[in-house]
Amino acid sequence: MTFLDRSHSVAGPGFSRWLVPPAALCIHLCIGQAYAFSVFNKPLAQLLCSAAQACPPATEKAISTTPGDWSITDVGWIFSLAIVFLGLSAAVFGRWVESAGPRKAMFAAACLFCGGLIVSGLGVMAHNLPLIFLGYGVIGGCGLGIGYISPVSTLIKWFPDRPGLATGTAIMGFGGGALIGAPLAVGLMKYYSSPTSNGVAPTMITMAVIYFVYMIVGALLVRLPADGWRPAGWTPPTAEVAAARMMTTRNVVVGDAVKTPQFWLLWAVLFLNVSAGIGVLGQASLMIQEVLGVSVAAAAGFVGLLSLFNMGGRIFWASTSDTIGRKQTYMIFFALGAVLYALTPSLGHWHAIVLFVLAYGIILSMYGGGFATIPAYLRDMFGTVQVGAIHGVLLTAWSAAGVAGPLILNKLRDYELANGVAKADAYSMTMYIMAGLLVIGFICNWLVRPVADRHYMPTTPTVGGELIA
Amino acid sequence: MAQNNTGSSATTQVTLGWVWVGIPLAWGVIVTIQNVAKLFQ
Numbered sequence: 001m002t003f004l005d006r007s008h009s010v011a012g013p014g015f016s017r018w019l020v021p022p023a024a025l026c027i028h029l030c031i032g033q034a035y036a037f038s039v040f041n042k043p044l045a046q047l048l049c050s051a052a053q054a055c056p057p058a059t060e061k062a063i064s065t066t067p068g069d070w071s072i073t074d075v076g077w078i079f080s081l082a083i084v085f086l087g088l089s090a091a092v093f094g095r096w097v098e099s100a101g102p103r104k105a106m107f108a109a110a111c112l113f114c115g116g117l118i119v120s121g122l123g124v125m126a127h128n129l130p131l132i133f134l135g136y137g138v139i140g141g142c143g144l145g146i147g148y149i150s151p152v153s154t155l156i157k158w159f160p161d162r163p164g165l166a167t168g169t170a171i172m173g174f175g176g177g178a179l180i181g182a183p184l185a186v187g188l189m190k191y192y193s194s195p196t197s198n199g200v201a202p203t204m205i206t207m208a209v210i211y212f213v214y215m216i217v218g219a220l221l222v223r224l225p226a227d228g229w230r231p232a233g234w235t236p237p238t239a240e241v242a243a244a245r246m247m248t249t250r251n252v253v254v255g256d257a258v259k260t261p262q263f264w265l266l267w268a269v270l271f272l273n274v275s276a277g278i279g280v281l282g283q284a285s286l287m288i289q290e291v292l293g294v295s296v297a298a299a300a301g302f303v304g305l306l307s308l309f310n311m312g313g314r315i316f317w318a319s320t321s322d323t324i325g326r327k328q329t330y331m332i333f334f335a336l337g338a339v340l341y342a343l344t345p346s347l348g349h350w351h352a353i354v355l356f357v358l359a360y361g362i363i364l365s366m367y368g369g370g371f372a373t374i375p376a377y378l379r380d381m382f383g384t385v386q387v388g389a390i391h392g393v394l395l396t397a398w399s400a401a402g403v404a405g406p407l408i409l410n411k412l413r414d415y416e417l418a419n420g421v422a423k424a425d426a427y428s429m430t431m432y433i434m435a436g437l438l439v440i441g442f443i444c445n446w447l448v449r450p451v452a453d454r455h456y457m458p459t460t461p462t463v464g465g466e467l468i469a
Numbered sequence: 470m471a472q473n474n475t476g477s478s479a480t481t482q483v484t485l486g487w488v489w490v491g492i493p494l495a496w497g498v499i500v501t502i503q504n505v506a507k508l509f510q
Contacts, residue, residue, distance in 0.1 A: 023486065176494050
């Protein structure tokens with residue numbers, strides 16, 4: 001297994017750096033399946049009734065009345081656990097990912113994520129929910145975290161001239177993974193379903209095998225640049241340009257980075273941006289049905305459109321940040337996002353469906369863009385040496401937002417409905433509060449300043465992994 | 470000549486790498502667009 005070692009994955013002469021983004025995409029397109037886990041929710045809540053051929057007709061709202069079947073709330077914890085363990089494992093294993101190198105980290109991610117899917121499949125066969133929590137939530141969640149950060153610092157080292165574009169491409173894959181994972185799971189469940197089974201367990205096991213092959217190809221393709229490598233014709237920015245763009249020429253180790261106010265401001269920036277977006281993502285289907293009165297099929301189309309904006313925004317905004325700067329990009333996210341959130345209740349009242357959909361599309365593009373731009377922002381603030389590990393710790397903001405965002409949206413909606421507010425109006429207050437969260441995010445981002453000298457490593461300054469003469 | 474071979478080999482690898490990830494991604498995008506079309510029907 002020495003071929004997995006960091007020393008065995010250094011690129012030789014003639015290797016093209018444009019092979020590294022597809023290697024990263026092999027990982028992110030697979031682990032992005034997590035965003036599509038909700039396609040399993042209803043079938044998981046109908047395991048016993050489908051075995052007994054006693055499920056309610058699809059036209060009725062009840063999921064299952066068979067004793068022993070799990071509720072949608074029970075099943076919803078699987079995804080929440082996976083996101084929590086994504087953040088925790090990224091934080092805990094970030095330094096290991098940096099030292100072990102991308103190939104070993106990608107291999108570990110493949111084993112954990114696909115192993116987690118198989119354990120979940122066994123849990124479904126045994127109708128054992130704790131086993132599914134352990135499989136997809138804990139083991140798979142650790143695979144998500146390690147897989148998510150595994151290519152980030154490698155891409156930043158290969159693309160010092162365009163770090164936003166490079167990391168945006170990989171993280172776009174996480175958004176795109178849902179577009180593949182949802183129809184793949186639906187198709188496989190249809191293929192495996194029988195009169196007494198809805199095919200969830202074999203679907204999970206088949207997906208584990210397919211994803212394992214893809215992820216291993218990514219691990220085999222990935223290479224680290226040799227020491228001193230730089231893109232042909234590229235020269236590191238001068239100290240003056242770097243200072244003007246708030247790009248550090250030095251490095252901060254992860255232990256010192258977490259002691260800086262900049263780290264916690266960026267943590268808050270990611271937390272607030274994700275909280276605002278994730279709450280809408282989870283409720284998008286129900287929201288458009290209740291606000292605009294569209295059909296279930298049309299609502300599914302709305303969710304699909306948001307996924308496309310979420311994916312496209314990752315590469316658009318991250319590459320834009322290479323030109324206009326990271327801080328300015330987040331300023332746009334928060335200012336434009338707050339205005340759009342504040343406008344959407346009115347657009348709903350006016351039944352301006354195209355503008356309503358477009359507003360949420362732009363909001364979700366900035367949600368994705370926030371994820372994709374943060375690695376390059378961290379590189380600008382803390383340098384390249386431990387950017388993967390620092391990114392890992394910062395992803396705990398995602399875990400926190402994954403719990404807080406849907407909680408805020410659901411509780412506020414329940415409160416509004418309990419106070420006699422019409423269903424179509426119940427989301428208005430929530431949208432104004434989301435706008436408020438983004439205003440706080442704007443302030444946090446505005447407060448970000450260069451890191452104080454005392455936090456830097458006492459080494460030769462670098463930009464994009466390159467020594468400055 | 471050897472340099473040309475290295476260059477064309479790298480180009481082939483890059484092309485195959487992008488095709489490997491591009492096909493499932495394109496399939497996912499097409500299926501999603503088909504669903505999106507229902508929104509405006």
